[in-house]
Amino acid sequence: MSDTWGLAGGDQIAPGLTAVRPVGGGDVYEAWLAFDERLYAPVVAKVVRPGHVDAGSSRAALVREVEMLSRVSHPGIARLFSYDDEGPRPYLVLENVDGPTLSSLISTHGYLPLHQLLPLGLELCSALHYLRQQDVCHLDLKPSNVIMGAPAKLIDFSVAMDAQEAAGLTDPVGSDEYMAPEQCRPGVLGTVGHASDMWAFGATMFRAAAGYRAYDREPRWAQLDQTPFDLPHVVPTVLGDLIVSCLAPDAADRPGPAAVAEALEPLLARLPQARLSGFKVRL
Structure with missing residues:
Protein backbone atom coordinates (compact mmCIF):
# COMPACT_ATOMS: atom_id res chain seq x y z
CA MET A 1 0.00 0.00 0.00
CA SER A 2 1.35 3.42 -0.89
CA ASP A 3 2.19 5.83 1.91
CA THR A 4 -0.67 8.28 1.46
CA TRP A 5 -3.60 9.67 3.40
CA GLY A 6 -5.96 8.60 0.61
CA LEU A 7 -7.38 12.10 0.29
CA ALA A 8 -9.69 13.13 -2.54
CA GLY A 9 -10.98 16.48 -3.69
CA GLY A 10 -13.40 17.89 -1.12
CA ASP A 11 -11.86 16.02 1.82
CA GLN A 12 -10.77 17.95 4.87
CA ILE A 13 -7.00 18.00 5.41
CA ALA A 14 -7.44 19.87 8.68
CA PRO A 15 -10.17 22.13 10.09
CA GLY A 16 -10.70 24.97 7.59
CA LEU A 17 -8.40 23.39 5.00
CA THR A 18 -10.06 21.47 2.15
CA ALA A 19 -8.23 19.35 -0.43
CA VAL A 20 -8.83 20.28 -4.08
CA ARG A 21 -6.36 18.16 -6.06
CA PRO A 22 -2.88 16.67 -5.63
CA VAL A 23 0.02 18.74 -6.96
CA GLY A 24 2.97 16.45 -6.29
CA GLY A 25 5.10 15.74 -3.29
CA GLY A 26 8.00 13.49 -2.37
CA ASP A 27 9.04 10.67 -0.09
CA VAL A 28 8.10 12.48 3.12
CA TYR A 29 5.31 14.83 2.01
CA GLU A 30 2.27 14.82 -0.23
CA ALA A 31 1.30 18.21 -1.64
CA TRP A 32 -2.24 19.39 -2.33
CA LEU A 33 -3.84 22.38 -3.87
CA ALA A 34 -6.27 23.28 -1.12
CA PHE A 35 -8.76 25.94 -0.12
CA ASP A 36 -8.05 27.80 3.12
CA GLU A 37 -11.25 29.05 4.78
CA ARG A 38 -9.34 31.55 6.93
CA LEU A 39 -7.56 33.15 3.97
CA TYR A 40 -10.53 32.43 1.68
CA ALA A 41 -8.03 31.61 -1.05
CA PRO A 42 -6.32 28.67 -2.74
CA VAL A 43 -3.10 27.52 -1.09
CA VAL A 44 -0.68 24.61 -1.22
CA ALA A 45 -0.85 22.19 1.72
CA LYS A 46 2.32 20.21 2.28
CA VAL A 47 1.27 17.22 4.41
CA VAL A 48 3.59 14.74 6.14
CA ARG A 49 2.85 11.24 4.85
CA PRO A 50 1.31 8.83 7.40
CA GLY A 51 4.39 6.60 7.45
CA HIS A 52 6.52 9.55 8.54
CA VAL A 53 4.27 11.10 11.19
CA ASP A 54 5.95 9.19 14.01
CA ALA A 55 9.45 9.73 12.63
CA GLY A 56 11.22 12.34 14.70
CA SER A 57 13.41 13.31 11.76
CA SER A 58 10.38 14.10 9.58
CA ARG A 59 8.74 16.31 12.19
CA ALA A 60 12.11 17.98 12.80
CA ALA A 61 12.40 18.69 9.08
CA LEU A 62 8.94 20.27 9.09
CA VAL A 63 9.89 22.46 12.07
CA ARG A 64 13.14 23.39 10.31
CA GLU A 65 11.22 24.46 7.22
CA VAL A 66 8.84 26.53 9.37
CA GLU A 67 11.78 28.22 11.07
CA MET A 68 13.53 28.97 7.78
CA LEU A 69 10.41 30.29 6.04
CA SER A 70 9.57 32.42 9.07
CA ARG A 71 12.93 34.15 8.66
CA VAL A 72 12.50 35.09 5.01
CA SER A 73 10.20 37.38 3.07
CA HIS A 74 11.00 37.94 -0.59
CA PRO A 75 9.03 38.15 -3.87
CA GLY A 76 10.98 35.17 -5.20
CA ILE A 77 10.22 32.83 -2.28
CA ALA A 78 6.84 31.15 -1.72
CA ARG A 79 5.34 32.40 1.56
CA LEU A 80 4.38 30.36 4.61
CA PHE A 81 0.88 31.14 5.95
CA SER A 82 0.35 28.61 8.74
CA TYR A 83 1.34 25.19 10.00
CA ASP A 84 0.59 22.45 12.50
CA ASP A 85 3.53 20.30 13.57
CA GLU A 86 1.81 18.62 16.54
CA GLY A 87 -1.50 17.33 15.16
CA PRO A 88 -2.22 13.83 13.81
CA ARG A 89 -1.62 15.07 10.26
CA PRO A 90 1.27 17.59 10.36
CA TYR A 91 1.22 20.12 7.54
CA LEU A 92 2.36 23.47 6.19
CA VAL A 93 0.15 25.95 4.35
CA LEU A 94 2.09 27.73 1.63
CA GLU A 95 1.44 30.34 -1.02
CA ASN A 96 -0.06 28.90 -4.19
CA VAL A 97 2.01 30.12 -7.14
CA ASP A 98 0.20 30.04 -10.47
CA GLY A 99 2.59 28.30 -12.83
CA PRO A 100 4.32 25.00 -13.65
CA THR A 101 7.57 23.84 -12.10
Whole structure:
Protein backbone atom coordinates (compact mmCIF):
# COMPACT_ATOMS: atom_id res chain seq x y z
CA MET A 1 0.00 0.00 0.00
CA SER A 2 1.35 3.42 -0.89
CA ASP A 3 2.19 5.83 1.91
CA THR A 4 -0.67 8.28 1.46
CA TRP A 5 -3.60 9.67 3.40
CA GLY A 6 -5.96 8.60 0.61
CA LEU A 7 -7.38 12.10 0.29
CA ALA A 8 -9.69 13.13 -2.54
CA GLY A 9 -10.98 16.48 -3.69
CA GLY A 10 -13.40 17.89 -1.12
CA ASP A 11 -11.86 16.02 1.82
CA GLN A 12 -10.77 17.95 4.87
CA ILE A 13 -7.00 18.00 5.41
CA ALA A 14 -7.44 19.87 8.68
CA PRO A 15 -10.17 22.13 10.09
CA GLY A 16 -10.70 24.97 7.59
CA LEU A 17 -8.40 23.39 5.00
CA THR A 18 -10.06 21.47 2.15
CA ALA A 19 -8.23 19.35 -0.43
CA VAL A 20 -8.83 20.28 -4.08
CA ARG A 21 -6.36 18.16 -6.06
CA PRO A 22 -2.88 16.67 -5.63
CA VAL A 23 0.02 18.74 -6.96
CA GLY A 24 2.97 16.45 -6.29
CA GLY A 25 5.10 15.74 -3.29
CA GLY A 26 8.00 13.49 -2.37
CA ASP A 27 9.04 10.67 -0.09
CA VAL A 28 8.10 12.48 3.12
CA TYR A 29 5.31 14.83 2.01
CA GLU A 30 2.27 14.82 -0.23
CA ALA A 31 1.30 18.21 -1.64
CA TRP A 32 -2.24 19.39 -2.33
CA LEU A 33 -3.84 22.38 -3.87
CA ALA A 34 -6.27 23.28 -1.12
CA PHE A 35 -8.76 25.94 -0.12
CA ASP A 36 -8.05 27.80 3.12
CA GLU A 37 -11.25 29.05 4.78
CA ARG A 38 -9.34 31.55 6.93
CA LEU A 39 -7.56 33.15 3.97
CA TYR A 40 -10.53 32.43 1.68
CA ALA A 41 -8.03 31.61 -1.05
CA PRO A 42 -6.32 28.67 -2.74
CA VAL A 43 -3.10 27.52 -1.09
CA VAL A 44 -0.68 24.61 -1.22
CA ALA A 45 -0.85 22.19 1.72
CA LYS A 46 2.32 20.21 2.28
CA VAL A 47 1.27 17.22 4.41
CA VAL A 48 3.59 14.74 6.14
CA ARG A 49 2.85 11.24 4.85
CA PRO A 50 1.31 8.83 7.40
CA GLY A 51 4.39 6.60 7.45
CA HIS A 52 6.52 9.55 8.54
CA VAL A 53 4.27 11.10 11.19
CA ASP A 54 5.95 9.19 14.01
CA ALA A 55 9.45 9.73 12.63
CA GLY A 56 11.22 12.34 14.70
CA SER A 57 13.41 13.31 11.76
CA SER A 58 10.38 14.10 9.58
CA ARG A 59 8.74 16.31 12.19
CA ALA A 60 12.11 17.98 12.80
CA ALA A 61 12.40 18.69 9.08
CA LEU A 62 8.94 20.27 9.09
CA VAL A 63 9.89 22.46 12.07
CA ARG A 64 13.14 23.39 10.31
CA GLU A 65 11.22 24.46 7.22
CA VAL A 66 8.84 26.53 9.37
CA GLU A 67 11.78 28.22 11.07
CA MET A 68 13.53 28.97 7.78
CA LEU A 69 10.41 30.29 6.04
CA SER A 70 9.57 32.42 9.07
CA ARG A 71 12.93 34.15 8.66
CA VAL A 72 12.50 35.09 5.01
CA SER A 73 10.20 37.38 3.07
CA HIS A 74 11.00 37.94 -0.59
CA PRO A 75 9.03 38.15 -3.87
CA GLY A 76 10.98 35.17 -5.20
CA ILE A 77 10.22 32.83 -2.28
CA ALA A 78 6.84 31.15 -1.72
CA ARG A 79 5.34 32.40 1.56
CA LEU A 80 4.38 30.36 4.61
CA PHE A 81 0.88 31.14 5.95
CA SER A 82 0.35 28.61 8.74
CA TYR A 83 1.34 25.19 10.00
CA ASP A 84 0.59 22.45 12.50
CA ASP A 85 3.53 20.30 13.57
CA GLU A 86 1.81 18.62 16.54
CA GLY A 87 -1.50 17.33 15.16
CA PRO A 88 -2.22 13.83 13.81
CA ARG A 89 -1.62 15.07 10.26
CA PRO A 90 1.27 17.59 10.36
CA TYR A 91 1.22 20.12 7.54
CA LEU A 92 2.36 23.47 6.19
CA VAL A 93 0.15 25.95 4.35
CA LEU A 94 2.09 27.73 1.63
CA GLU A 95 1.44 30.34 -1.02
CA ASN A 96 -0.06 28.90 -4.19
CA VAL A 97 2.01 30.12 -7.14
CA ASP A 98 0.20 30.04 -10.47
CA GLY A 99 2.59 28.30 -12.83
CA PRO A 100 4.32 25.00 -13.65
CA THR A 101 7.57 23.84 -12.10
CA LEU A 102 10.66 24.53 -14.17
CA SER A 103 11.24 20.77 -14.44
CA SER A 104 7.79 20.11 -15.91
CA LEU A 105 8.19 23.03 -18.31
CA ILE A 106 11.49 21.62 -19.59
CA SER A 107 10.06 18.10 -19.83
CA THR A 108 7.15 19.37 -21.93
CA HIS A 109 8.78 22.01 -24.13
CA GLY A 110 12.53 21.47 -23.92
CA TYR A 111 15.01 24.28 -23.32
CA LEU A 112 13.82 27.77 -22.42
CA PRO A 113 14.14 30.55 -25.00
CA LEU A 114 16.27 33.49 -23.95
CA HIS A 115 13.31 35.75 -23.20
CA GLN A 116 12.34 33.23 -20.47
CA LEU A 117 15.79 32.04 -19.47
CA LEU A 118 17.37 35.43 -18.71
CA PRO A 119 14.55 36.70 -16.45
CA LEU A 120 14.60 33.34 -14.68
CA GLY A 121 18.30 33.75 -13.95
CA LEU A 122 17.80 37.28 -12.63
CA GLU A 123 14.88 36.25 -10.43
CA LEU A 124 16.74 33.29 -8.92
CA CYS A 125 19.80 35.47 -8.31
CA SER A 126 17.58 37.99 -6.54
CA ALA A 127 16.29 35.29 -4.17
CA LEU A 128 19.77 33.83 -3.60
CA HIS A 129 21.26 37.26 -2.90
CA TYR A 130 18.53 37.90 -0.34
CA LEU A 131 19.13 34.52 1.32
CA ARG A 132 22.79 35.44 1.70
CA GLN A 133 21.79 38.57 3.56
CA GLN A 134 19.64 36.41 5.85
CA ASP A 135 22.53 33.93 6.21
CA VAL A 136 20.32 31.10 4.91
CA CYS A 137 21.54 28.34 2.58
CA HIS A 138 18.77 26.64 0.60
CA LEU A 139 20.83 23.53 -0.31
CA ASP A 140 18.22 22.04 -2.65
CA LEU A 141 17.84 24.42 -5.57
CA LYS A 142 16.77 22.40 -8.62
CA PRO A 143 14.22 22.69 -11.44
CA SER A 144 11.46 20.90 -9.50
CA ASN A 145 11.85 23.45 -6.68
CA VAL A 146 11.32 26.45 -8.96
CA ILE A 147 7.77 27.51 -9.81
CA MET A 148 7.59 29.49 -13.03
CA GLY A 149 5.30 32.25 -11.81
CA ALA A 150 5.77 35.97 -12.30
CA PRO A 151 8.33 36.17 -10.82
CA ALA A 152 9.73 32.65 -10.57
CA LYS A 153 9.58 31.41 -6.98
CA LEU A 154 11.85 29.16 -4.97
CA ILE A 155 10.12 26.50 -2.87
CA ASP A 156 10.99 23.66 -0.45
CA PHE A 157 13.14 24.84 2.45
CA SER A 158 13.03 21.41 4.15
CA VAL A 159 16.84 21.05 4.19
CA ALA A 160 17.68 24.76 4.38
CA MET A 161 19.89 25.90 7.24
CA ASP A 162 21.95 28.85 8.34
CA ALA A 163 25.47 29.15 7.00
CA GLN A 164 27.17 28.18 10.25
CA GLU A 165 25.19 24.96 10.47
CA ALA A 166 25.84 24.22 6.79
CA ALA A 167 29.58 24.71 7.31
CA GLY A 168 29.51 22.02 10.00
CA LEU A 169 27.90 19.35 7.82
CA THR A 170 29.67 16.01 7.67
CA ASP A 171 27.07 14.08 5.65
CA PRO A 172 25.70 14.73 2.14
CA VAL A 173 22.62 16.96 1.93
CA GLY A 174 20.63 17.78 -1.21
CA SER A 175 19.52 16.19 -4.48
CA ASP A 176 22.32 14.21 -6.14
CA GLU A 177 22.35 15.88 -9.56
CA TYR A 178 22.21 19.42 -8.17
CA MET A 179 24.70 19.06 -5.31
CA ALA A 180 27.96 20.99 -5.37
CA PRO A 181 31.08 18.84 -4.89
CA GLU A 182 31.40 20.00 -1.29
CA GLN A 183 27.80 18.91 -0.61
CA CYS A 184 28.60 15.42 -1.89
CA ARG A 185 31.67 15.10 0.34
CA PRO A 186 31.52 17.82 2.97
CA GLY A 187 34.78 18.49 4.72
CA VAL A 188 36.69 16.55 2.07
CA LEU A 189 35.97 18.65 -1.03
CA GLY A 190 35.29 21.91 0.80
CA THR A 191 32.85 23.61 3.14
CA VAL A 192 29.13 23.72 2.37
CA GLY A 193 27.76 27.26 2.21
CA HIS A 194 26.25 29.97 0.05
CA ALA A 195 28.53 29.06 -2.88
CA SER A 196 26.93 25.61 -2.87
CA ASP A 197 23.63 27.24 -3.83
CA MET A 198 25.40 28.98 -6.72
CA TRP A 199 26.57 25.60 -8.01
CA ALA A 200 22.96 24.39 -7.90
CA PHE A 201 21.94 27.61 -9.67
CA GLY A 202 24.46 26.81 -12.41
CA ALA A 203 23.19 23.23 -12.78
CA THR A 204 19.58 24.46 -12.86
CA MET A 205 20.30 27.17 -15.43
CA PHE A 206 22.29 24.70 -17.53
CA ARG A 207 19.32 22.36 -17.73
CA ALA A 208 16.96 25.26 -18.49
CA ALA A 209 19.29 26.55 -21.24
CA ALA A 210 20.04 23.16 -22.79
CA GLY A 211 17.00 21.01 -22.05
CA TYR A 212 19.36 18.35 -20.66
CA ARG A 213 21.47 17.98 -17.53
CA ALA A 214 25.02 19.24 -17.19
CA TYR A 215 26.32 15.79 -16.17
CA ASP A 216 25.38 12.14 -16.56
CA ARG A 217 22.77 10.89 -14.07
CA GLU A 218 24.84 7.75 -13.47
CA PRO A 219 27.14 7.07 -11.76
CA ARG A 220 26.05 8.96 -8.66
CA TRP A 221 27.72 12.37 -8.34
CA ALA A 222 29.17 12.32 -11.83
CA GLN A 223 30.02 15.99 -11.27
CA LEU A 224 32.94 14.89 -9.10
CA ASP A 225 34.73 13.25 -12.03
CA GLN A 226 33.26 14.79 -15.19
CA THR A 227 33.33 18.20 -16.78
CA PRO A 228 29.96 19.68 -17.85
CA PHE A 229 28.56 18.76 -21.24
CA ASP A 230 28.66 21.41 -23.95
CA LEU A 231 25.72 23.77 -24.12
CA PRO A 232 23.86 23.93 -27.45
CA HIS A 233 24.86 26.58 -29.98
CA VAL A 234 21.63 28.50 -29.39
CA VAL A 235 23.05 29.63 -26.03
CA PRO A 236 25.20 32.78 -26.47
CA THR A 237 28.83 32.17 -25.55
CA VAL A 238 28.88 34.85 -22.87
CA LEU A 239 25.83 33.32 -21.20
CA GLY A 240 27.22 29.80 -21.49
CA ASP A 241 30.51 30.87 -19.92
CA LEU A 242 28.61 32.52 -17.07
CA ILE A 243 26.56 29.38 -16.38
CA VAL A 244 29.62 27.12 -16.49
CA SER A 245 31.51 29.45 -14.13
CA CYS A 246 28.90 28.67 -11.49
CA LEU A 247 29.82 24.98 -11.85
CA ALA A 248 33.43 25.52 -10.81
CA PRO A 249 34.57 22.61 -8.59
CA ASP A 250 36.15 25.02 -6.11
CA ALA A 251 33.55 27.10 -4.26
CA ALA A 252 35.90 30.10 -4.19
CA ASP A 253 35.89 30.23 -8.00
CA ARG A 254 32.11 30.61 -8.33
CA PRO A 255 30.57 34.07 -8.79
CA GLY A 256 28.03 35.35 -6.29
CA PRO A 257 24.39 36.01 -7.19
CA ALA A 258 24.82 39.79 -7.45
CA ALA A 259 27.73 39.41 -9.88
CA VAL A 260 25.73 36.96 -12.01
CA ALA A 261 22.71 39.28 -12.03
CA GLU A 262 24.89 42.20 -13.15
CA ALA A 263 26.20 40.07 -16.02
CA LEU A 264 22.70 38.94 -17.03
CA GLU A 265 21.10 42.39 -17.10
CA PRO A 266 22.86 43.67 -20.26
CA LEU A 267 22.09 40.39 -22.04
CA LEU A 268 18.42 40.88 -21.26
CA ALA A 269 18.55 44.52 -22.34
CA ARG A 270 19.93 43.49 -25.76
CA LEU A 271 17.06 41.14 -26.55
CA PRO A 272 14.73 42.35 -29.32
CA GLN A 273 11.81 44.28 -27.88
CA ALA A 274 8.31 42.97 -28.53
CA ARG A 275 6.21 45.11 -30.86
CA LEU A 276 2.87 44.89 -32.61
CA SER A 277 2.95 43.62 -36.18
CA GLY A 278 0.86 44.82 -39.07
CA PHE A 279 -0.13 48.38 -39.96
CA LYS A 280 -0.03 51.24 -37.49
CA VAL A 281 -2.11 54.33 -37.21
CA ARG A 282 -0.05 57.49 -37.75
CA LEU A 283 -1.29 60.37 -35.66
